[in-house]
Amino acid sequence: MTGQPVLDVRGVTKTYGMGETEVQALRGMSLTVRRGEYLAIMGSSGSGKSTLMNILGCLDIPTSGRYLLDGVDVSRLTDRQLALVRNRRIGFVFQAFNLIPRTSALSNVELPLAYAGMKAAERRRRAMAALSMVGLADRARHEPNQLSGGQQQRVAVARALVTAPALVLADEPTGNLDTHSSAEVLAVLDRLNRSGRTIVLITHEADVAAHAKRLIRLVDGQIVEDTR
Numbered sequence: 001m002t003g004q005p006v007l008d009v010r011g012v013t014k015t016y017g018m019g020e021t022e023v024q025a026l027r028g029m030s031l032t033v034r035r036g037e038y039l040a041i042m043g044s045s046g047s048g049k050s051t052l053m054n055i056l057g058c059l060d061i062p063t064s065g066r067y068l069l070d071g072v073d074v075s076r077l078t079d080r081q082l083a084l085v086r087n088r089r090i091g092f093v094f095q096a097f098n099l100i101p102r103t104s105a106l107s108n109v110e111l112p113l114a115y116a117g118m119k120a121a122e123r124r125r126r127a128m129a130a131l132s133m134v135g136l137a138d139r140a141r142h143e144p145n146q147l148s149g150g151q152q153q154r155v156a157v158a159r160a161l162v163t164a165p166a167l168v169l170a171d172e173p174t175g176n177l178d179t180h181s182s183a184e185v186l187a188v189l190d191r192l193n194r195s196g197r198t199i200v201l202i203t204h205e206a207d208v209a210a211h212a213k214r215l216i217r218l219v220d221g222q223i224v225e226d227t228r
Contacts, residue, residue, distance in 0.1 A: 004071050006166050006198045007033035007056060012065035014051050014221075025051040027221040028065070033200065035166075038193040040201045040209035043218035052218065053202050057090055057169050058082045070166040087112055091160030091168045095175035097152040099144040099159075105131060106140040109159045116163070130158040134188050150181025157188055161197075168192065171202045186211050 014026040026048050033039055043049040054060035055067060058074050061082075067074050070089055074082065086092075099108045109127040118126075131137050134154040144152050153173060160168055170189065174182035190211055193199050203209050217225035 005032045005068075006035050006037075006070055007031065007200070008066075008068040009056075010066045010068075012055065012062040012067060014048075014055065014060070015063045025221050026055070026062070029221070029223060031216065031223065033167075033198065035198055036193070036196050038189075038199045038201070038211070038213045039216060040203060040212035040214070041216045041218065042203060042206075042209050044204065046220075047218040048221035049202055049204075049218055051221070053169065053171055056167075056200065057092060058086045087115055088163055089166045091157075091163065091165040093153070093156050093160050093168065093170040093173045095172040097144070097149075097156045097176075099152055099155060101144055104141050104143060105136060105147065105155045105158075108144070108155055109162050111159065112163050126162055127158070130162040131155070133161060133192070134158045148181060149177050150184040153177060153181070153185045154188055157185065157192075161192070166198065168197055168199045169202075170199065172204070173201070174203075174205070174208055182208070 009029055009031040012026055012029045013024065016023045016025060041049055041052065055062055058069065061075055069085065072085065074085060077085065106124065106127050109130050110123045113123040113126060128137060128140060131140055134157050136151060136154055136158065139147060139151060147155065174185055177185065186208065189199055201208065201212055209215055214228045215225065216223055
């Protein structure tokens with residue numbers, strides 16, 4: 001795993017509130033993730049896990065320290081530039097599938113490309129390729145309510161992949177799924193990582209984290225364990 005890191009977090013802190021109500025969510029955190037890594041971040045409620053995910057996903061910025069995503073220092077970007085980075089460099093998979101109802105799987109997957117202004121024919125081609133990657137090409141015309149929970153989450157994974165992002169960020173991706181559907185979604189993430197995708201998985205479930213090749217554990221806004 002050579003070349004510049006996909007994620008380079010240097011001495012990042014995040015503080016909420018002021019004075020007596022001040023909360024230090026992250027306390028000088030440093031973390032490097034190389035291209036092609038499969039990383040799980042674990043921690044109990046209040047460990048800083050959600051704060052770290054928001055910063056990695058460019059949904060929030062650090063109070064101090066630097067965060068470079070694919071070589072870009074995101075702590076210096078405007079809101080508009082951050083939105084562009086989120087759309088092009090990060091593929092999000094959330095616990096709630098966040099699919100648009102009464103809209104086909106194909107149209108849901110095309111959405112980030114539509115925001116980026118891509119022409120319809122090219123959008124469709126890339127969205128079909130992404131659905132094929134998650135084993136759902138035959139469900140392209142189905143709407144979310146015609147799909148199982150596991151299939152809906154795989155559509156969400158396809159949508160995360162369609163922009164060819166530097167990073168796939170999955171926040172509790174199996175949190176709403178039964179055992180069988182969870183296994184389906186994790187098998188897709190495993191396969192994507194084998195094909196070279198960089199995946200950061202945020203979870204509180206040890207059996208989900210076990211799919212990753214590296215585990216980071218947070219306590220009180222600090223990394224207390226980093227094992228491969």
